[in-house]
Amino acid sequence: xxxxxxxxxxxxxxxxxxxxxxxxxxxxxxxxxxxxxxxxxxxxxxxxxxxxxxxxxxxxxxxxxxxxxxxxxxxxxxxxxxxxxxxxxxxxxxxxxxxxxxxxxxxxxxxxxxxxxxxxxxxxxxxxxxxxxxxxxxxxxxxxxxxxxxxxxxxxxxxxxxxxxxxxxxxxxxxxxxxxxxxxxxxxxxxxxxxxxxxxxxxxxxxxxxxxxxxxxxxxxxxxxxxxxxxxxxxxxxxxxxxxxxxxxxxxxxxxxxxxxxxxxxxxxxxxxxxxxxxxxxxxxxxxxxxxxxxxxxxxxxxxxxxxxxxxxxxxxxxxxxxxxxxxxxxxxxxxxxxxxxxxxxxxxxxxxxxxxxxxxxxxxxxxxxxxxxxxxxxxxxxxxxxxxxxxxxxxxxxxxxxxxxxxxxxxxxxxxxxxxxxxxxxxxxxxxxxxxxxxxxxxxxxxxxxxxxxxxxxxxxxxxxxxxxxxxxxxxxxxxxxxxxxxxxxxxxxxxxxxxxxxxxxxxxxxxxxxxxxxxxxxxxxxxxxxxxxxxxxxxxxxxxxxxxxxxxxxxxxxxxxxxxxxxxxxxxxxxxxxxxxxxxxxxxxxxxxxxxxxxxxxxxxxxxxxxxxxxxxxxxxxxxxxxxxxxxxxxxxxxxxxxxxxxxxxxxxxxxxxxxxxxxxxxxxxxxxxxxxxxxxxxxxxxxxxxxxxxxxxxxxxxxxxxxxxxxxxxxxxxxxxxxxxxxxxxxxxxxxxxxxxxxxxxxxxxxxxxxxxxxxxxxxxxxxxxxxxxxxxxxxxxxxxxxxxxxxx
Numbered sequence: 001x002x003x004x005x006x007x008x009x010x011x012x013x014x015x016x017x018x019x020x021x022x023x024x025x026x027x028x029x030x031x032x033x034x035x036x037x038x039x040x041x042x043x044x045x046x047x048x049x050x051x052x053x054x055x056x057x058x059x060x061x062x063x064x065x066x067x068x069x070x071x072x073x074x075x076x077x078x079x080x081x082x083x084x085x086x087x088x089x090x091x092x093x094x095x096x097x098x099x100x101x102x103x104x105x106x107x108x109x110x111x112x113x114x115x116x117x118x119x120x121x122x123x124x125x126x127x128x129x130x131x132x133x134x135x136x137x138x139x140x141x142x143x144x145x146x147x148x149x150x151x152x153x154x155x156x157x158x159x160x161x162x163x164x165x166x167x168x169x170x171x172x173x174x175x176x177x178x179x180x181x182x183x184x185x186x187x188x189x190x191x192x193x194x195x196x197x198x199x200x201x202x203x204x205x206x207x208x209x210x211x212x213x214x215x216x217x218x219x220x221x222x223x224x225x226x227x228x229x230x231x232x233x234x235x236x237x238x239x240x241x242x243x244x245x246x247x248x249x250x251x252x253x254x255x256x257x258x259x260x261x262x263x264x265x266x267x268x269x270x271x272x273x274x275x276x277x278x279x280x281x282x283x284x285x286x287x288x289x290x291x292x293x294x295x296x297x298x299x300x301x302x303x304x305x306x307x308x309x310x311x312x313x314x315x316x317x318x319x320x321x322x323x324x325x326x327x328x329x330x331x332x333x334x335x336x337x338x339x340x341x342x343x344x345x346x347x348x349x350x351x352x353x354x355x356x357x358x359x360x361x362x363x364x365x366x367x368x369x370x371x372x373x374x375x376x377x378x379x380x381x382x383x384x385x386x387x388x389x390x391x392x393x394x395x396x397x398x399x400x401x402x403x404x405x406x407x408x409x410x411x412x413x414x415x416x417x418x419x420x421x422x423x424x425x426x427x428x429x430x431x432x433x434x435x436x437x438x439x440x441x442x443x444x445x446x447x448x449x450x451x452x453x454x455x456x457x458x459x460x461x462x463x464x465x466x467x468x469x470x471x472x473x474x475x476x477x478x479x480x481x482x483x484x485x486x487x488x489x490x491x492x493x494x495x496x497x498x499x500x501x502x503x504x505x506x507x508x509x510x511x512x513x514x515x516x517x518x519x520x521x522x523x524x525x526x527x528x529x530x531x532x533x534x535x536x537x538x539x540x541x542x543x544x545x546x547x548x549x550x551x552x553x554x555x556x557x558x559x560x561x562x563x564x565x566x567x568x569x570x571x572x573x574x575x576x577x578x579x580x581x582x583x584x585x586x587x588x589x590x591x592x593x594x595x596x597x598x599x600x601x602x603x604x605x606x607x608x609x610x611x612x613x614x615x616x617x618x619x620x621x622x623x624x625x626x627x628x629x630x631x632x633x634x635x636x637x638x639x640x641x642x643x644x645x646x647x648x649x650x651x652x653x654x655x656x657x658x659x660x661x662x663x664x665x666x667x668x669x670x671x672x673x674x675x676x677x678x679x680x681x682x683x684x685x686x687x688x689x690x691x692x693x694x695x696x697x698x699x700x701x702x703x704x705x706x707x708x709x710x711x712x713x714x715x716x717x718x719x720x721x722x723x724x725x726x727x728x729x730x731x732x733x734x735x736x737x738x739x740x741x742x743x744x745x746x747x748x749x750x751x752x753x754x755x756x757x758x759x760x761x762x763x764x765x766x767x768x769x770x771x772x773x774x775x776x777x778x779x780x781x782x783x784x785x786x787x788x789x790x791x792x793x794x795x796x
Contacts, residue, residue, distance in 0.1 A: 016528075019527050019528055019529060020529060022521070022523050022524070022527060023523050023527050023529035023530060023533075025521050025523075026521060026522055026523035026527075026530075027523075027533075029516045029520060029521065030263055030264075030266050031263075032509065032512050032513050032516045033266040033267070033270075033513055033516060033517070034262060034263045034266050035506075035509050035513070036509050036510060036512075036513035037262060037266065037270045037273060037274065038495075038499045039499055039500060039501065039506050039507075039509050039510065040270075040274060041273075041274055041277050041281070041496065041499070041500075042495075042496050042497070042498070042499045042500025042501070042502075042503075042506070043500050043501055044274060044277070044278055045277075045278075045281050045282075045496035045497075045500070046496075046500055046502065048278055048281075048282055049135070049282065052134075053077070053132065053134055054106055054135065054282055055106060055107045055108035055132050056106065056107075056108035056109065056111075056112055056275075056278055056279045056282070057079075057081075057107075057108045057111040057112075057118070057130065057132075058111055058112060058113050058114060058116070058119075059081050059082065059083075059084060059111055059114075059118065059119070059122070060081075060082040061079040061080060061081050061082060061130065062079065062080050062082065063077055063078070063079060064077075064078045064079065064080050064129070064156060064160075065077065065078040065152070065153060065156050067149045067152075068138060070148070070149055070152060072144075072145040072148055072149070073138045073140075073141065073145070074133075074137075074138055074141050074145050074146050074149045075133050075134040075136060075137050075138050075141065076131055076132065076133045076134075076146060076149050076150075076153075077131075077132050077133070077134075078129060078130075078131060078132075078153040078156060078157075079129060079130045079131075079132050080127075080128075080129055081111065081118055081122060081128040081129065081130055083122050084114075084122070087122060087123055087125075088125065089122070089125055089126060089127045089128075090125040090126070091127070091161065091163055091164065092163055092164060092165055093124075093125050093126045093127070093164065093165075094126065094161075094164045094165060094166035094167065094168060094169055094192055094394070094395075095126060095127040095128065095129060095157050095160075095161050095164060095168045095169070096118075096121040096126045096127070096128045096129065096168065096169045096170075096171060096391075097128075097129045097130070097131060097153065097154065097157060097168050097169070097170045097171070098110040098111065098117050098118050098121070098128070098129070098130050098131070098171045098173075099130075099131040099150070099170065099171065099172045099173065099176040099179070099180055100130075100131070100132075100133075100173050100174075100176055101173050101174035101175035101176045101177075102133055102175065102176070102239075102284060102286065103174060103175040103239070103242050104239030104240060104241070104242030104243040104246075104283055104284065105239065105243065105279055105280065105282060105283065105284065106133075106135065106279060106282035106283070106284050107130075107131075107132040107133050108130075108132070108279060109173065109279055109374075109377060109378060110130065110171065110173055110377055111130060112275075112279065112378055113275075113380065115380035115383045115384060116377075116378075116380075116383050116387075117171050117173075117197075117377060117383065117387050118130060119383065120383055120384075120387045120388045120391050121169075121171075121391050124388075124391050124392055126169075126391070127160075127161060127164075129153070129157055129168075131150065131153060131176075133284070134284075135282075135283075135284045135285060136236075136284075136285055137236070137285060137286055137287045137290065138287075139287075140287075141287050141290065142287070142289055142290060142293065143179070143182075143290055143293045143294065144311055144312060146179060146290075147179065147182055147183045147186065150179070150180065150183045151183055151186070151187045151190055154167075154168055154170070154187075154190040154191065155190065158190065165395075165649060165650045165651075166192050166395065166398060166650050166651070167190065167191055167192035167324070168190075168191070168192050169192045169193050169194075169195065169391075169394055170184075170191060170192070170193075170194050170195070171195045171197065171387075172194065172195070172196050172197070172199060173197050173198060173199070173376075173377040174197070174198050174199055174200075174336075174337065174373070174377070175199070175200070176199070177196035177197070177198070177199020177200070177201065178199060178200065178201055178298060178304060180194060180196065181194070181196065181199075181201065181304075181319055181322070181326075182304065182309070182317050184319075184321075184322045184324065185317050185318055185319050185320075185321045185322055186311065186315055186317060186321075188321050188322050188323045188324065189323075191322070191323075191324040192324055192394075192398060193324055193325045193326075193327060193394055193397050193398050194322070194324050194325070194326050194327065195327040195329065195390055196326065196327070196328055196329070196342070197329045197330075197376045197377045198329070198330060198331070198334055198336070198337045198342070198373050198376040198377060199328075199337060199342060200298075200336075200337045200341040200342065201304060201305055201319075201341065201342060201344065201345040202302065202304075202305040202340070202341050202342075202343070202344025202345045202348055202442075203298055203299050203300075203302045203305075203341060204302045204344075204448070204449060204452040204582075205338075205340035205341045205343075205344035205442055205444060206338055206340050206341060207338060207340060207443060208445075208448075208556065209552075209553070209556065210335070210338065211335060211338045211340070211341075212249075212335075212552040212555050212556060213245070213249060213335065213336060214341075214452075215555050215556060215559040216245065217295070217299055217300040217455055217459065218451070218452070218455035218458075218559050218562070218563055219555060219558065219559060221458070221459070221462050222300060222455065222456075222458055222459020222460070222461075222462045222463060223292065223295040223296050223299075223300055223459050223462075223463050224459070224462040224463045224465070224466040226291055226292055226295045227288070227292060227463060227466055227467065227471065228466065228470070228471075228474065229241060230287075230288030230291060230292065231288070231471060231474045231475055231478060232474065232478055232482075232483065232486055233285075233288075233478075233483045233486065233487065234478050234479070234480050234482075234483035235287065235288050236285045236286070236287060236288065236483070237285060237286045237287070237288055237290070237291040238283065238285060238486075238487050238490060239283045239284045239285055239286065240283040240487075240490045240492045240493055241490075243280070243283060243492055244491070244492055246336065247492070249335055249336065250335075250548070251544050251547065251548050252540075252541045252544035252545045252548060255544060256537070256540050256541055256544060257541055260537050260541075264533075264534075264537070267520070267522065281492075281493075281496050283490075283492070283493060296459070296460075296463070297309055300455060300456050300459045301456050301459075302452065302456070302582075304317065304319070304345070305319070305344060305345035305348040305349065306348050306349070306582055306583070306584070306585050307319070307320070307349070307585040308585070318585065319345060319349060320349055320350075320359045320361065322361065323360060323361075324362075324398075325362040325363075325364060325397050325398055325400055326361070326362070326363050326364070327364045327365075327366070327390060327397060327407070328342050328343055328363070328364070328365040328366070329342075329365075329366050329368070329376060329386060329390075330342035330343065330365070330366075330367055330368070330376070331367065331368035331369070331370065331371045331372070331373075331375070331376055332367060332368065332369055332370065333368070333369070333370040333371050333372050333375075334371070334372060334373040334376065335372075335373065336373040337373060339367050339441050339442075340441065340442045340443060340444075342365075343365055343438055343441055343442055344442045344444065346363060346404070346435070346438045346442075347435060347438055347439050347442055347444065348582065348584075349584075349585065350435060351435075351584060352435055353403065353404065353434055353435055355587070356402060356403060356404060356435070357402045357403065357661075357662065357665055358587075358591075358595050359402075359591075360402050360658065361402055362397075362400045362401065362402050362403060362405070363403075363404050363405070364397060364400070364404075364405045364406070364407050364430060365404075365405075365406055365407070365433075365438070366386060366406070366407040366408075366409070367406075367441070368382070368386070384425075385409060385425075385426055386409060388424055388426075389407075389409050389423075389424070389426055389428040389631075390407075390428075392423045392424065392631075393423075393428050393631050393634070395650060396428075396631060396634045397430075398650065398654060399650070399653055399654045399657050400430060401620070401657055401658055401660075401661030401662075402658060402661065402662070403432060403661075404432070404433045404434065404435065404437070404438065405430040405431060405432055405433060405628065406430070406431050406433045406437070407428060407429070407430055408428070408429045408430075408431055409426050409427070409428055410426060410427045410429070411425065411426060411427075412424075412425050412426055412427055417632075417700075417702050417703075418632050418636075418700050422630075422631055422632050422635065423631065423635070427630055427631060427632065428630060428631045429628055429629065429630030429631070430628050430629065430630070431627055431628040432624070432627050432628050446580055446581070447564065449580065449581045449582050450564075450569060450574055450581045451559065451560065451563035451564050451569075452563075452581075453572070453574055453581035453582070454563045454568055454569045454572035454574050455563055457572035457573055457574070458568075458571075458572050461572075598662075599666055602659060602662055602663050602666065603663075603666070603667070603670075605659070605663070606663060606667075606670055606671060606674045607674045607677045607678065608678075609656075609678055610678055610679075610681065610682065611678065611679060611682040611686060611687065611690055612656070613656065613660060613678055614675055614678040614679050614690070614719075615690050615693075615694055616656060616657055616660050617660055617664065617671060617672070617675060617678075618675075618691075618694050618715045618719075619694060619697065619698065620657070620660055620661055620664055621664065621668075621672065621711055621714075621715060622698050622704070622708050622711045622712045622715060623698065623708070624664070624711075625705070625707040625708040625710070625711040626698075626704055626705055626707070626708035626711075627705070627708075629698075632700045633697050633698065633700045635700070636696060636697050636700045672714075672718075675715075675718045675722075676718060676721065676722055679718070679719065679722035679726075680722070680725075682722070682726060683726060683730070684723045684724075684726035684727045684730060687719055687722050687723045687726055688719075688723050690719070691715075691716065691719040691720070691723075694715075695712065695716075698712060
């Protein structure tokens with residue numbers, strides 16, 4: 001019976017004794033339920049770590065390649081994600097490979113839940129793969145071995161999808177970002193677009209007063225502590241120490257907020273909490289040489305962003321060798337990998353936009369305003385927005401001409417022009433940016449670079465001293481048993497070990513918690529004691545936040561004062577060096593010669609290509625004046641291409657677009673002056689149809705800017721002049737009509753006769769559709785894989 005009197009939430013009482021009693025009962029029950037969740041967390045931890053290959057993937061999978069069987073064995077494996085029921089993958093669509101960070105946690109966060117990077121790719125019809133790893137490394141495994149394994153995984157994926165239009169897309173999260181970028185620099189031919197999410201690539205960069213983690217290396221005296229930790233682990237580095245660093249960044253969340261949120265919402269929050277803790281507590285290990293290489297060369301040395309790394313076989317790791325588009329996704333709310341660390345490698349490697357174009361690189365960046373580090377690749381809202389837009393427009397990204405772009409994602413509203421052409425609830429656009437725009441975000445300070453350079457030098461000195469005087473003694477004292485006990489007694493691992501059913505004092509909580517759930521009595525939200533509890537929680541959280549700010553400020557002042565000292569910098573050898581502490585890596589004579597030969601080749605092709613090339617130049621010219629295009633223009637090209645079976649492949653279109661973009665960058669005036677020659681041999685009807693189609697494509701997004709409208713008017717004049725010349729040519733070549741009888745009707749004008757012979761729209765549009773980014777199935781009736789649209793980098 002409704003309202004029979006046994007309600008679970010009692011009506012609020014203004015009697016203080018009644019309110020106190022209700023609150024006490026609720027608090028006691030919450031405490032029992034909270035303790036039971038902790039017990040479940042411990043059981044979950046033991047079950048998870050007992051698995052042979054633990055991960056937190058939410059989808060079924062199968063092992064494709066075991067890295068332990070490679071010539072240079074690693075603890076990595078290649079998994080194929082099985083699509084969920086009702087979802088089919090398209091063999092023509094390019095596959096995705098998601099790579100998670102091996103930075104203390106186990107694998108699977110990229111596919112942690114259905115709304116994830118993996119989930120988005122699978123639902124979009126892309127075959128999806130995942131690079132997993134085991135908790136324990138192989139005995140001889142190095143960072144280079146992992147790079148070679150990733151390259152082997154991509155070779156396997158390419159072999160399994162021979163009909164895919166495009167190389168695999170690689171999504172790399174956090175620390176996996178630098179690892180994938182290093183692999184792509186050595187084996188660029190294996191990669192399609194690369195999406196690096198929350199990935200640090202320039203480790204000295206950061207904003208003063210906001211990013212204290214970058215000072216840790218200097219405050220600890222360099223990487224000698226890393227070597228000591230590995231030695232105490234008997235040659236293995238416990239990833240729990242890396243997780244501890246993340247925990248220390250936000251003491252309010254670590255010490256209070258996370259646990260209080262569970263306690264205060266224990267009736268509804270337990271499932272989400274346990275799901276996340278399964279990943280957060282699944283600590284993994286790295287070999288000592290692995291973590292030492294990472295800390296010395298990346299975290300402290302910062303050698304990746306200036307091409308300062310060389311492999312054991314003599315290959316320089318230069319990120320400028322990457323030929324695939326690079327999408328950098330970062331957030332202002334990320335205090336682990338802030339935007340300066342994610343984007344700082346761009347001004348480190350390039351002095352101006354001309355160098356970006358000379359190396360043929362396409363760089364796209366997107367900066368979220370507020371999401372935290374884990375939210376970049378865990379948050380469902382980010383998956384539904386940013387990752388879905390990147391995935392659904394990946395072919396569009398792949399054909400962007402060389403240059404720097406910023407991805408803008410706007411909400412789709414009833415006022416959005418041609419909203420039906422945009423996929424989902426958002427509209428993705430790519431706006432051209434300059435290197436100065438990136439420099440403004442990075443906000444690099446040369447005096448800070450000198451401080452970090454001093455840290456790197458002092459780190460080398462301290463590490464050498466440790467290896468000479470301490471390491472032999474430490475290694476002599478450590479045994480496998482002492483290393484195991486040190487790992488089990490780690491402050492982060494100990495609660496998982498102790499609070500579980502394995503502890504006879506904890507196991508009975510399960511029965512008590514079951515009884516509490518059956519007789520749960522939640523307190524009213526208006527209970528004054530509950531309100532006081534919330535106020536007390538806010539006080540604790542605010543106090544911890546204030547302490548964190550004071551601590552971080554003191555750390556920054558200490559770092560700046562110590563390593564900014566002229567004496568310390570002189571002792572580190574910085575005083576003897578002139579010029580900036582991080583010099584530009586320069587360009588090799590071979591690359592300069594290649595670019596000169598390439599420029600001469602492109603100039604020789606200025607007047608070749610026909611109507612297809614003319615259409616591409618028109619798009620590049622007008623969109624260059626506009627400052628970018630968005631997915632609606634590209635969707636219209638895709639739609640037209642689907643209606644015609646004759647089109648360039650994606651790679652052919654990409655190569656053509658890049659060549660034309662470089663031509664227009666070198667000599668825009670000459671490229672435009674050559675347009676009449678490109679249109680010279682085309683039929684009048686095809687010229688008119690191409691002009692009309694390109695206008696629809698360019699105007700699909702929204703009304704053009706004044707500069708773009710002027711550029712479009714210039715293109716219209718060129719095309720219309722070519723159309724008139726073609727009409728005259730066709731009239732001149734038309735056979736003379738037979739003499740008509742005296743009373744026969746007057747002959748129709750030649751123009752009308754020519755109009756009768758105008759080819760159908762589909763045939764007339766063939767040059768344009770061939771110029772469109774190919775992502776469709778060859779000869780198939782199905783709609784194409786979402787092709788890529790041209791947001792161009794040209795001279796206006």
